[in-house]
Amino acid sequence: MSLRRTCRELVLEVILRRALKAGGDGLDRLQMVVDAAALRVLNSFLRMADLHSEGVTSVELLEESREPLPGLDALYFLRPQASSIERVLADFKTAPQHRQVHLCFSQPLDSALLSKLVEAPVLAPRVKSFVEAPLSFVVVQDRGFHFDTPEAITGLFPVPDLQLLSDTVQKLVDVCRCLQATSPVIRFQSELCQDVAERVQRELGMQKSLTTQSHSQPCQLLILDRSIDMAAALVHEYSYEACVFDLLDGNMLDADRNIVTLNSGGHSKEVLLADPLWEELKYMHLEAARELVEVKVDEVKRQNVQQDATAISTRAMLDQLRAAPEMRDAVDRMALHLAMITQIHSRLNTEQILEPLHLGLLEQDIACGIDRSGKDVKITNLQTTLQRILTDRPELSSEMKLRLLMLFFACVANVPEASRSKLLDVAQLGADDQQALMNMLRTRLMEVPESQRHKHASGCSHRVTKQQAARFKKNALAEGRFELSRFEPRLKDILEQLVEDRLSLEEFPVLQSTADDFGLREAGTATAEPLGAPVIQAKDDWSFATVSGTLESEHAQVSHRILVFVIGGFTLSELRAAAEVEQKMPRGTEVIIGGTSLLTPKRLIRTLRPHSDADPVPGGSGSGEMPDLT
Template structure:
């Protein structure tokens, strides 16, 4: 969506920060200081480069909690989340009238400030330095062109743990932040939600939908600016679901580039470190941010790893051909990643672009190394069979457990503990529960220590049936839903057959076929909202070798016009789900945006499950 000049959420966030905050402040000398707390730093860093800020007269960016030199000749823009700590620190900056931190302060809050916090500012010496105060309503991370998150990794525990005492507060904060996204995009959406679900978070999506609606209505009544900016004839749709909608997607090994990197490589806060070899043979460690600022990343992120490697090589050859540096390689094309790496060392004058190619060579090579070392071709094949209930030819899998024991008995050096847990959880989910004796036998076979078995036991808090027969009355409905999930256009690879439930939901919403019983409208008068018409699925077969095999099924694309569709997942979203919204946007020519409390890698999902409740407190309830 961003590469073709269409709508880009990250760019919209940047425009709001620059236009409505930084450029709106005029100072006598044209210079400004920008003061941030930890939360607002993440918001602005995701949307803006330092160059973007400096260009608007910001000479210095300072963290509010750091010790700072007084700059009483400069005015400061404070961009803060309205926490008690940040308000207290702001007041402290101007507590000494003879030595104020800055000449004046322009306050911008990411979300509404409470009456108590406002009263604290009014009662402090800082008040006389405040030239302006505005609730800018921008309290989310514009992660990508079609994705945002709320930077709330703790939400999974607070929402799903039966021991959590913070669920209500967490839901209010989530709703507040969703509303700031709506305010930023000038949206007053029709709201739908995931109907009741068993588990600790039963009714969660409904509660969130109600809170968002109430807070949006309050904003409409209280903000003339927002009220005037909303077009009632082009209302978008916001569908709120929670992580229980699909416990399978976070467990599967994904082989599209972005998802694979976040699963298999050591990525921390979207930063990746790697070593490069200089011409003199010495090594150098580099750290890069994986973001849309890298045009190669934006192009590659949703490609299958097989396509990724071919694309890098082909485009590198084109780059060499189009530049005079091609003479250094005698006009010879490279045919693999090693030859490409060698050729790059002969072209130091193209360092910036070559660094980007070097990064993606390194990451793709590392991904394939881990793929081979961890037997992922075999593991992923079994995962897909369990997740879909079908083999690669679309036939029902009858004896799915036959391939499991061999993988579970592999030494941990070849198949780590978390990968065994992922396999076991997928098996239990696919069988809609297993017998207690079978569960214990599989745990022993895989050598899963009791402390780690809590990850499996805690699936029950996402509504997963753990013990065979406990929810037999739902079996037929669950089987029907599993089959319906595969009717949307699946990724065209044998090891990528599973379609995330969120993608199916999104497609049905765009086709105007989404079940109103499973996903009711919050308000009855919204049920007449128009959407896209449905399109048929077509299938054809394919015959290729296994790991990079294209799947035997493929569908045709359709297009339709319409308003924006927002899909929000409380409790975390996967990178496969992020990819899905781009695929839906491309197919239906609609703006589809995904939001979530945080982004989930499989490792994080397993750890989150492990921490929901201690095993000794739940093992008697399995």
């Protein structure tokens, strides 16, 4: 069962339907009140239509003024923060905002805040249910999640902010609880990863001591940090989905809401990027996606246009077909993806990724350490080519030059200070991009990890691993493979080695107290319970009640789960790699990948640039209503 469906059923089956039942008088509708962060979480796996069908009359933001509805019940789904509690109390300060109240928090509520709710004379008698659901994370598609904290890239490296570290641990615990992975076998990469691993293990142990549940979903949890492969967060990736989120974000795409804005005839239209054609195209190479859309358009032409198909333009044909109601949805989907693909090509040309500079080829050589002929690249040649481009092409955008520099510094070890300074001088970055590069260098994520420095003892060398080099050589020589798609994220190699029990115990140790349970085959034989958050025993009427429930059927089909968490954020190319590895695994094995944020090169750079308090935070909570999927 997908992560998205697990979270959806947790809200609908366990939280919402129980709240309606707890009302006690047969009233089958209520209003849902959420804070901005909770709305973003819900938006990632629910649509307004899902809630309407269950009896939710509307979803309202806690932060905004609302009309009192004393004859209607309300379900408050909130973060356990003081500001949220104060707003709830304000709703019932003098007169009741609602008839009866159901309170649901995404994490445990502090006892001091709980006391405030208990002591509220108008509110307390109206509370009919009180639960905690471990839903403090944003779901990405069916197998991804993130914590909406892009600031983790600077806040956790090189020295972690303790509050941010604690929040990260608690949210990762929430993911494990939601997936019923309460006793995972944990492996880690670095000292920071080990610290997170130990904290997660302790938290899960304490949670498990409060539960009546005797089994845990078999799971291996691998905790990495972004230093494992900075190239994946910087290089242009040419799958359709990655191109959309890298090149169109802030242009025609609002990536926070998955909304595409189409402009035609002086009018703009917002479209939710969640249709069957998108699901079919998203992992394809950009050119393969374009060809498939064109094939579908040609098929529609032949079947529906009452004149010679060669005598009518694609735009005119689509406009003609929209007049037929039964064709409107299919035509609109094709028009949407044709528009996005056209805009992607425009952006690639503007940034000179393709002709005439072949910046895309240079990126691939830097990222792979292997050229398109399958031979090892010479670092001096890479540096000379990069320096020449930075010198001879002042029209290149500062952001493009920044990406090239960051990619080079991330992939090449022991770059002499003189060479680094020369590249910075000729690049002539804008002030904000210069600061972004300095901020990235301060994280030390582009340096060789301490455990790997013996492999790069002296001299300038590429950081590609032996396994990666072999894969990149194979990709370079593969017939029919696109030259600009030689690079693949290191996570794909790591996952394949983990599945095949070949992953280095030296580089990725097993957390000591889980060593006895180590091994995919051993863990996979454990008894699988239905998924869902574990039961929390109620100590009194105000404690967190059970949110586990009886989620059925497909849950039990997962016999083993591999959960990868990347501190600093994960990328869409890594999400795709997880999907590709899962397809080769035994039936019943599931791969889920998450991180502190979902990274694209544009969003990484935006986070690293200096910004004022008035600037929007990348990947922020946002506001507005839950979108309808039409």
